[in-house]
């Protein structure tokens with residue numbers, strides 16, 4: 001068999017450069033992680049070649065005996081992992097999963113409630129530049145100005161005023177635990193469905209270190225590649241009585257042929273997350289985030305909401321007199337990869353921002369612990385304290401490059 005290197009040295013060279021980048025830098029983007037070799041192998045498997053529109057036992061193409069087996073395995077593992085009544089593992093991304101969930105239960109123009117993007121929500125939770133905000137009438141809730149945590153009283157007032165069909169809970173830049181029971185009470189009192197988008201914290205739920213939304217939510221959407229450490233992709237979990245609507249909304253409602261190679265890799269990732277080691281990993285992700293948060297605060301950096309309960313930390317760069325964009329660029333120049341993000345009530349545009357979002361899932365997958373988090377915090381404090389200082393950046397970049405190579409990247413063999 002010809003390898004990629006032999007058949008296409010150009011692409012192979014780019015892949016190898018990316019591999020080297022991943023080894024030599026410190027990845028602290030809260031939504032990224034390193035999948036295992038087994039997940040990567042399944043993603044690159046011959047299931048890439050197979051069309052399988054439909055569901056196990058009800059396909060529109062022949063030759064699907066093994067596609068059926070692998071999808072059934074992924075479904076049963078997802079149900080076991082999260083204690084869900086029904087799982088659909090075909091969504092190809094979090095956006096597709098949310099699209100299918102809205103399409104299944106709403107008509108265009110219907111009201112849906114969600115956390116505003118600039119407050120920590122997601123594009124698909126009603127941003128006007130996204131299909132969600134264009135197709136549906138989104139009512140946005142916000143966090144409290146003082147605590148920077150979701151204000152459940154204002155959610156309750158918004159919902160009784162606007163009467164949404166769905167309330168979306170879950171976020172991409174919210175470092176705290178979401179009160180699913182309170183959301184469910186508000187939703188069900190107002191005849192709305194509760195949809196929890198757990199993409200960011202799915203791995204923490206699987207590992208038992210973040211409350212599970214399953215008992216409270218009617219529908220749960222999630223990506224599979226963040227804290228869960230699986231392949232790129234997503235899933236929808238729901239109550240048994242909603243299964244038929246969800247399945248039809250995914251196929252034929254909003255998607256065509258499922259990506260069977262990703263579904264095979266999801267089965268592998270769910271199998272990994274079912275192992276006891278995954279609980280230890282998830283606990284370490286949260287412990288590391290807390291050590292990192294405390295060390296940054298000791299270095300004079302203000303964190304949105306004063307800390308974290310999760311894998312994610314939101315830095316208020318205004319406390320350093322710089323923008324999120326400047327912070328992101330200065331850190332990248334030092335070998336530390338993060339992303340700029342709006343903070344609640346941000347006065348800057350989403351392109352510039354006043355915040356920086358960081359997280360610990362990827363570094364924890366490399367085996368790092370508290371000592372390494374303290375070291376990382378001291379580098380961040382140094383670089384953000386002098387973001388224009390080429391000498392500081394160069395010094396940190398050299399230290400990071402040497403340090404990072406001592407921590408193997410999973411899946412890098």
Ligand code: DSN
Pocket residue numbers: 031094122172
């Ligand atoms: N891009 C994802 C994140 O970073 O949270 C959300 O789509």
